[in-house]
Amino acid sequence: MRADAKKNYDHLLAVARAVVKEQGADASLRDIARRADVGLGTLYRHFPTREALLEALLRTSLDEMTAQAAELETSSAPADALVTWFREAVAFTHQFQGVTALMTAALDDPKSDLHASCVTVRAAGARLLARAQDAGKARSDIDGAELFALIAALAWLGDQPSLNRHADHLLEIIASAILTDRAGNGGQAQRRTRGRS
Template sequence: MRADAKRNRDHLLTVAGAVVAEQGVDASMRDIARTADVGLATLLRHFPTREALLEALLHTSFRDLTARADELERASTAADALATWVRECVAWTTEYRGVTVLMAAAIKDPDSALHSSCVTLRAAGARLLERAQVAGTARGDMDGDDLFALIAMLAWAGDQPALAPRADRLFDIVGSAVLTSADSGPSGDGPGVR
């Protein structure tokens, strides 16, 4: 890719990130183009669909969260790694309103531009969950799909103005239901992450 084309693409992604953070994943492509001070055709030349734009926008975050799971797996206890990673995923998903709905749909749709990234992210979480299950610190009757759904649920709750003030408490309650060891939290006071 030529340097000027890369600059233009990076500019579009920066602007799209700001617009999507403000308006959510249903932000108009026309609004993104207008805010970037380009024509809609220019935006569509770089990103032919909203999903392609979102995949490019979210790709780095997916990669970072997957790498973070690997890092936590090496550096933390099984329960701490799982709780910390889930909390970080929930925090990230609240950055872009509506992203959890998109991710839940993409994971079931192999033709989605987001499918591969979502499957990779789910697999990273499933590995952390399985590690905690083997260590006896996570309930054994759940799988990576359940964990992915819980992250989506917690992110949705945190995105609702009426529920946002309770998001940390809800996380701790759900964490207590997933993690079975009473001393598994990073703060030493239970399975939730504070």
């Protein structure tokens, strides 16, 4: 990419990041172009779809979450690594309101611009969960897909003005429940196959 094209691309992304933080994942592309002082056609040349724009915005954060999971695998105890990453993943979802629904849909759509990044970050969380399970520190009756579902549920809660004051407390309860060997689990439950991370 030429230097001037890269500068324009970076400018569009910076403006888009600000607009999406204000308006959520359904932010107006026309508004992004207007604020960036470019035509809508210029925006579409760089980002042909809304998903392509969101993928570009989210890719850095998702890559950072994946890298953080890898670092936590080697630097922290299994339970601490899992809970730290879980909290960071929930915090990430609050950067852009409504993005969790797009990420969830992208997981099941290999043609989505978000698919690869979402699959990679979910697998990173699943590895941290498996490591904690192998160490006997996390429930054995949960898998990576369910861990992602809990993150999505907490993201939704945080997006609700009437409920978001409970989000931090409920995050702590859920994190504790993931690490707790409940009576129904009894420590003897057959671990599910982790093929569907």
